[in-house]
Amino acid sequence: MTVSSFTPHSQPIITSLLDTDAYKLHMQQAVFHQYPNVEVVAEFHCRSQEDLRPYFEEVLQQIDHLCQLRFQSEELNYLAQLPFFENDYLEYLSSFHFQQSNVEVRKGDNQLQITIRGKWLDVILWEVPLLAIISEIRGRTRYPQANVEQASQHLHHKLKLLKQDKSTLDMSGFSLIDFGTRRRLSKAVQANIVDQLIEYFPQFDGTSNYYLAFSKGLNPVGTQAHEWFQAHQQLTGDLASSQQLALHNWIKEYPDTLGIALTDCINMDAFLRDFTPSLANTFLGLRHDSGDPIEWGEKAIAHYEKLGIDPKSKVLVFSDGLSLAKAIEIYQHFAQRIQTSFGIGTKLTCDIPNVDSLNIVLKLTACQGKPVAKISDEPGKSMCRDEAYLQTLKQAFHLAS
Numbered sequence: 001m002t003v004s005s006f007t008p009h010s011q012p013i014i015t016s017l018l019d020t021d022a023y024k025l026h027m028q029q030a031v032f033h034q035y036p037n038v039e040v041v042a043e044f045h046c047r048s049q050e051d052l053r054p055y056f057e058e059v060l061q062q063i064d065h066l067c068q069l070r071f072q073s074e075e076l077n078y079l080a081q082l083p084f085f086e087n088d089y090l091e092y093l094s095s096f097h098f099q100q101s102n103v104e105v106r107k108g109d110n111q112l113q114i115t116i117r118g119k120w121l122d123v124i125l126w127e128v129p130l131l132a133i134i135s136e137i138r139g140r141t142r143y144p145q146a147n148v149e150q151a152s153q154h155l156h157h158k159l160k161l162l163k164q165d166k167s168t169l170d171m172s173g174f175s176l177i178d179f180g181t182r183r184r185l186s187k188a189v190q191a192n193i194v195d196q197l198i199e200y201f202p203q204f205d206g207t208s209n210y211y212l213a214f215s216k217g218l219n220p221v222g223t224q225a226h227e228w229f230q231a232h233q234q235l236t237g238d239l240a241s242s243q244q245l246a247l248h249n250w251i252k253e254y255p256d257t258l259g260i261a262l263t264d265c266i267n268m269d270a271f272l273r274d275f276t277p278s279l280a281n282t283f284l285g286l287r288h289d290s291g292d293p294i295e296w297g298e299k300a301i302a303h304y305e306k307l308g309i310d311p312k313s314k315v316l317v318f319s320d321g322l323s324l325a326k327a328i329e330i331y332q333h334f335a336q337r338i339q340t341s342f343g344i345g346t347k348l349t350c351d352i353p354n355v356d357s358l359n360i361v362l363k364l365t366a367c368q369g370k371p372v373a374k375i376s377d378e379p380g381k382s383m384c385r386d387e388a389y390l391q392t393l394k395q396a397f398h399l400a401s
Helices: 022-034 053-066 073-080 087-093 127-142 148-165 187-200 210-216 226-232 239-253 268-274 277-282 293-306 324-334 387-396
Strands: 039-046 103-107 112-119 176-178 204-207 260-262 285-288 315-318 339-344 360-367
Touching: 022 087, 022 210, 022 226, 022 239, 039 226, 053 103, 053 112, 053 127, 073 087, 073 210, 127 360, 148 187, 148 324, 176 187, 187 204, 187 210, 204 210, 226 239, 226 260, 226 360, 239 268, 239 277, 239 387, 268 293, 285 293, 293 315, 293 324, 315 324, 324 339
Parallel strands: 176 204, 176 339, 260 285, 285 315, 315 339
Antiparallel strands: 039 112, 039 360, 103 112
């Protein structure tokens, strides 16, 4: 890949390395301390089945620019003031940059193909800016008429309907978090949506985007993603204990903060079998990212009650394809029974009439030269390149083939 000049239509999309999701930096610090030399492979997948090959050249151009960025001193000073980061990791970030040698972008037979290879420490930050780049290139190409004003107007329309329909609803316990970086229509749209929520929605509690948290004085939100659990499948001698190892190593890194655990790398039932009384007491709560949210939440409450833990002392974070209306519905169901929080992404930052959102992911497929898998509570979200390994994983966690 070679650096080329940007046209007026194609200015740099990512202009700060803080323009990423919080859980990426949180996981990277844990990798820095615990697995600095582990090798991984991550692969791009478009669940929307939309041909993204026409954006090949622009994606390369944006990657060229991304590899030139560095963390700025004021950004590192901001991170240093937070309770999550240690000095040695911040020193590492001061010289961090994306390396083009890690990324391979190809035009496949019917889809854009992207593979990231290298040390987990180097690979882990690629996902969010890369997906945001693809989303924005595609958005401005397919929907040149879509703009910030339209996104803002549609948000206000939704807030007006909410006020009308839920005038008798007690919203005092509702908590909304912006999770919209990876699949936003554009960086400008996300920033504007966040501004509108700050001004007009009192239940807005923060963002997963570290740059927006930094620039707007918001609470940064995020713990770990599926890759944390996937990698541990090849970082333990006993596959069946990999999930517990991942949970214990997270506590090792963050004993007093970031205590929300993602539950669906295998599935909720397998997770709860591993979620011992000690872990359940230590973690502040759980995050839902696939399957029926009501069924999932009921299982979580039942598990806490079985362990003698008051569910009201815990929090459930919902983050699977939510709309504001769906979040309110879930909130009503669990009100007064357990604390809840709602991370809404695409349906905040790419929600404009007559604009179809794009469902794209970048997932770990190998660690230390061996396959890893995500099974999930929803078949469409499962991902594995090795059928034999997938069957082995299911057997280890007592799942039906």
